[in-house]
Amino acid sequence: MPLFGKQDKDKDKPVRLFFATDVHSSEKVFTKFLNAADHYKADVLILGGDLTGKFVAPLIKREDGTTYTDFLGIPKVLRNEPEIREMEEEIRIAGYYYYHTTQKEYEQVKDNKQKIDDLFENLMLETLQQWVDLAEKRLSKSGVKCFVTGGNDDPFKIDDYMRSIRTEHVDYVEGNVVDVCGYEMAASGYSNMTPWKLPRDLDEDQLYVKLDELVSQVKDKSKAIYCIHVPPYDTGMDLAIYLDKDLKYQHAGQPIEGPVGSHAVSKLIDKYQPLITLHGHIHESRCFYRWGRTMCFNPGSEYSEGILRGVLIILKGPKMDAYQFTSG
Amino acid sequence: MSSPEELAKAAGRTVFRRSASGLMRQFTAYDVLVYNIAWSMLLIDGAAYVYLWGPFAFPGANIPLGMLIVTLWATPQFLAYAMLASTMPRSGGDYVWQSRILQGSVGFVTMMVMALSLFIWVALNGYWVTAFSSSPMLEIVGTQVNNAGMVNLGIWLSSPNGIFVGTIIVNIVTFLMFLPGITPGLKSGRYGFWLVVLGIGALTVQMALYSHTDFVTQYNAFMVKLDPTHTNYYQYVIDTASSAGFAPNTAFSWFDTLGLMPLAWIVLAWPMWIFLNLGEVKGADSLKRISMLTLSSLWICGIFMIIWGYEIVNLAGWTFLSSAGYDWFNGTIAFPLIPWFMNIASLMGSSFVPGLLIGLGAMAIGLWECWVNYVGGSRIMLAASLDRALPEWFGRIGRRFRQLVNVGIVYLIMGIVIGYFYDCPTIMGVSCPLPTFYTYTPYTSLAASVFQWFTMLAAVVFPFRAHMRDVWRTSPASRYLLAGIPVISIGGVAGMGLQSVMIWYEVSVSNLGINSQPSLIAFGALLVGLFAYWWLVYGYWKQKGLNLTLAYREVPPM
Numbered sequence: 102m103p104l105f106g107k108q109d110k111d112k113d114k115p116v117r118l119f120f121a122t123d124v125h126s127s128e129k130v131f132t133k134f135l136n137a138a139d140h141y142k143a144d145v146l147i148l149g150g151d152l153t154g155k156f157v158a159p160l161i162k163r164e165d166g167t168t169y170t171d172f173l174g175i176p177k178v179l180r181n182e183p184e185i186r187e188m189e190e191e192i193r194i195a196g197y198y199y200y201h202t203t204q205k206e207y208e209q210v211k212d213n214k215q216k217i218d219d220l221f222e223n224l225m226l227e228t229l230q231q232w233v234d235l236a237e238k239r240l241s242k243s244g245v246k247c248f249v250t251g252g253n254d255d256p257f258k259i260d261d262y263m264r265s266i267r268t269e270h271v272d273y274v275e276g277n278v279v280d281v282c283g284y285e286m287a288a289s290g291y292s293n294m295t296p297w298k299l300p301r302d303l304d305e306d307q308l309y310v311k312l313d314e315l316v317s318q319v320k321d322k323s324k325a326i327y328c329i330h331v332p333p334y335d336t337g338m339d340l341a342i343y344l345d346k347d348l349k350y351q352h353a354g355q356p357i358e359g360p361v362g363s364h365a366v367s368k369l370i371d372k373y374q375p376l377i378t379l380h381g382h383i384h385e386s387r388c389f390y391r392w393g394r395t396m397c398f399n400p401g402s403e404y405s406e407g408i409l410r411g412v413l414i415i416l417k418g419p420k421m422d423a424y425q426f427t428s429g
Numbered sequence: 430m431s432s433p434e435e436l437a438k439a440a441g442r443t444v445f446r447r448s449a450s451g452l453m454r455q456f457t458a459y460d461v462l463v464y465n466i467a468w469s470m471l472l473i474d475g476a477a478y479v480y481l482w483g484p485f486a487f488p489g490a491n492i493p494l495g496m497l498i499v500t501l502w503a504t505p506q507f508l509a510y511a512m513l514a515s516t517m518p519r520s521g522g523d524y525v526w527q528s529r530i531l532q533g534s535v536g537f538v539t540m541m542v543m544a545l546s547l548f549i550w551v552a553l554n555g556y557w558v559t560a561f562s563s564s565p566m567l568e569i570v571g572t573q574v575n576n577a578g579m580v581n582l583g584i585w586l587s588s589p590n591g592i593f594v595g596t597i598i599v600n601i602v603t604f605l606m607f608l609p610g611i612t613p614g615l616k617s618g619r620y621g622f623w624l625v626v627l628g629i630g631a632l633t634v635q636m637a638l639y640s641h642t643d644f645v646t647q648y649n650a651f652m653v654k655l656d657p658t659h660t661n662y663y664q665y666v667i668d669t670a671s672s673a674g675f676a677p678n679t680a681f682s683w684f685d686t687l688g689l690m691p692l693a694w695i696v697l698a699w700p701m702w703i704f705l706n707l708g709e710v711k712g713a714d715s716l717k718r719i720s721m722l723t724l725s726s727l728w729i730c731g732i733f734m735i736i737w738g739y740e741i742v743n744l745a746g747w748t749f750l751s752s753a754g755y756d757w758f759n760g761t762i763a764f765p766l767i768p769w770f771m772n773i774a775s776l777m778g779s780s781f782v783p784g785l786l787i788g789l790g791a792m793a794i795g796l797w798e799c800w801v802n803y804v805g806g807s808r809i810m811l812a813a814s815l816d817r818a819l820p821e822w823f824g825r826i827g828r829r830f831r832q833l834v835n836v837g838i839v840y841l842i843m844g845i846v847i848g849y850f851y852d853c854p855t856i857m858g859v860s861c862p863l864p865t866f867y868t869y870t871p872y873t874s875l876a877a878s879v880f881q882w883f884t885m886l887a888a889v890v891f892p893f894r895a896h897m898r899d900v901w902r903t904s905p906a907s908r909y910l911l912a913g914i915p916v917i918s919i920g921g922v923a924g925m926g927l928q929s930v931m932i933w934y935e936v937s938v939s940n941l942g943i944n945s946q947p948s949l950i951a952f953g954a955l956l957v958g959l960f961a962y963w964w965l966v967y968g969y970w971k972q973k974g975l976n977l978t979l980a981y982r983e984v985p986p987m
């Protein structure tokens with residue numbers, strides 16, 4: 102800024118950005134996320150990938166009129182509507198889906214992979230619609246905008262669906278570069294290969310090409326935000342427990358953990374040096390890493406306990422002014 | 430092959446799951462129990478204080494009974510810990526439970542007390558690797574095989590210079606193990622585990638094989654080789670204490686028996702540190718698993734300590750043990766071989782093998798425990814740095830080593846500095862300017878009691894805190910009530926009681942070494958200082974737009 106230059110107040114106005122990730126269909130965490138705008142006085146919300154859940158808990162209506170569940174391994178018989186509603190809420194808090202069924206229907210579905218897949222798809226899309234409606238209703242009051250991306254656990258089917266239901270305040274930005282309060286953000290839910298070989302898992306070379314193609318679209322790289330689901334390799338943000346080919350812990354008295362992040366992402370950060378990068382994917386590795394001028398964040402996730410883990414970041418011009426990891 | 434059945438059992442047999450990351454097979458209970466003997470059980474080295482310091486400080490104590498009482502009393506506390514861990518399995522332990530359930534400054538202060546006490550621990554680990562293990566091992570084995578070089582090296586390793594040099598080496602080696610991340614330490618610890626198991630086995634068998642008469646004969650025959658001026662070292666130890674006014678044989682006392690608890694806590698505070706990452710599958714099965722693991726770990730430790738208490742008193746005799754403890758603590762005898770119970774066991778018999786196994790086991794504990802302290806301390810500092818309570822510097826991952834290098838450096842430096850004061854009164858011919866820290870060993874126990882007291886308070890109030898309502902509701906622990914009261918709260922009350930009693934002993938009994946006025950003032954000042962620091966930092970970040978109290982405040986649902 103010139104010595105006698107005029108200060109552009111808008112340009113230097115801090116932007117408070119709140120980022121959380123890996124909510125895995127936990128309604129409790131998602132609703133807290135929406136409320137984080139007020140709670141942390143955020144100007145913008147960014148929700149990282151892995152939006153969808155991994156479990157469906159059937160609520161099985163029995164012939165005697167009661168409803169049975171063994172959610173979390175605890176058999177329970179629900180005798181009336183209030184008990185059922187309460188159980189539904191508990192299931193939602195834990196990041197599971199629930200669905201009401203009969204014993205006969207359950208028996209038909211339980212060994213049928215296609216039916217189970219269809220069930221998951223329906224519940225995912227239904228839940229996402231509810232979330233977007235809720236978010237729009239809530240955020241339209243404050244005017245805060247929410248950007249949502251995908252993750253490697255999210256099936257491709259949700260991409261088009263989420264784009265089709267986007268609203269004024271909720272934008273699904275997977276695979277795009279968008280403006281976030283004057284900062285360009287490139288968002289991608291792809292990951293390097295994991296032991297589960299999910300659809301959005303790619304080999305490192307393929308991942309690099311895909312991500313490079315995306316981030317090259319950013320015009321002002323000094324003020325860029327990369328929201329890339331998988332963290333860079335060996336940065337403390339990507340420490341996970343090693344598994345063998347049977348998906349069993351490798352151990353030596355305690356589980357052995359090590360870096361599982363992406364070399365492709367590391368190369369990109371090294372090459373372009375964006376302002377900040379936002380990651381998720383490894384729930385346990387709540388951490389930051391300073392990479393040259395780039396500050397990288399992974400706030401972790403505790404979705405199954407209904408706890409919102411996030412990071413509040415204050416950006417000011419071309420600098421990151423302050424940050425704080427939160428756990429609400 | 431991945432087991433849907435195992436996952437289904439934990440999540441619910443009727444629950445459907447899809448192919449997604451994070452779903453993995455659980456760590457087996459046997460694996461954890463067997464291997465974690467090396468990591469969280471400080472048997473041999475930690476237990477030694479009970480059998481030498483204990484009889485001197487509490488001459489009316491019954492050791493096996495004391496160990497049984499503390500193990501029983503700790504059981505509900507460990508259950509409360511298991512319930513907290515299964516409720517918030519990825520949260521990061523005591524610091525987060527206290528911050529989340531109680532208040533951020535409470536968690537910060539108690540965990541910083543713990544993190545700072547680790548400076549004593551890493552110095553203590555140097556002492557363990559030298560004076561507790563390599564020194565007596567070399568002296569005993571060297572004597573038995575008639576190798577003067579080994580004996581002389583062993584004697585040097587128990588001198589202040591030797592211990593200090595050993596502490597430096599242990600901390601440097603630990604720092605180098607720490608730098609590349611957790612895996613090398615874990616993998617090399619596989620071998621350390623076997624050394625520990627063999628050491629524990631040899632120790633238990635040795636003490637059972639010989640009578641008191643055997644001990645007197647063999648002890649004297651051994652000690653005369655190290656100190657030819659005393660042909661009846663056994664009697665010399667007793668007479669020296671007696672002439673200084675110490676009365677070793679007093680009537681049974683409940684006060685004295687319970688007084689052993691703070692010393693036993695040097696070992697028993699830690700078996701709950703074996704919590705695993707439970708993965709994505711939370712449920713009743715996880716709570717049962719982790720409860721079994723923590724309680725089994727506690728009871729394995731407790732049972733060994735009971736057995737060893739019985740064995741060592743039978744072998745060495747109460748009069749000798751308490752007199753030796755007095756002589757050692759007060760410096761009335763400069764023992765060429767301090768009569769720690771593992772040293773007594775090692776010198777029995779003509780074979781050097783038991784002494785070698787016991788020494789190697791004790792060394793392994795000292796070395797790997799030092800590494801565990803570096804790792805544990807670094808994670809506490811990282812957590813506080815993420816909240817901005819500590820500067821970013823503490824949480825920074827090194828570019829070259831991808832580890833919390835800065836914290837590692839802090840522990841390395843402080844381990845050596847504290848080690849210097851720990852091993853005084855003179856090093857390299859120079860008198861230490863401060864009192865010797867060695868008698869402050871029970872501060873490690875006091876620090877543990879302070880932070881565990883607050884964790885138990887968190888356990889008590891957890892079910893009743895409005896802002897934790899949803900977390901409690903989805904916790905497997907919420908299903909367990911006794912007469913309508915949450916079991917976690919009952920466990921928390923028992924744990925608070927236990928820690929309160931131990932804290933009271935530590936601050937009131939002079940024979941535990943830490944209740945001097947300057948020592949207690951320093952500890953009190955530390956607590957006040959940490960609180961004051963937290964609020965200063967709070968003010969600093971407030972003017973930058975951050976609120977430290979929001980780090981763990983519950984976000985209200987819509």
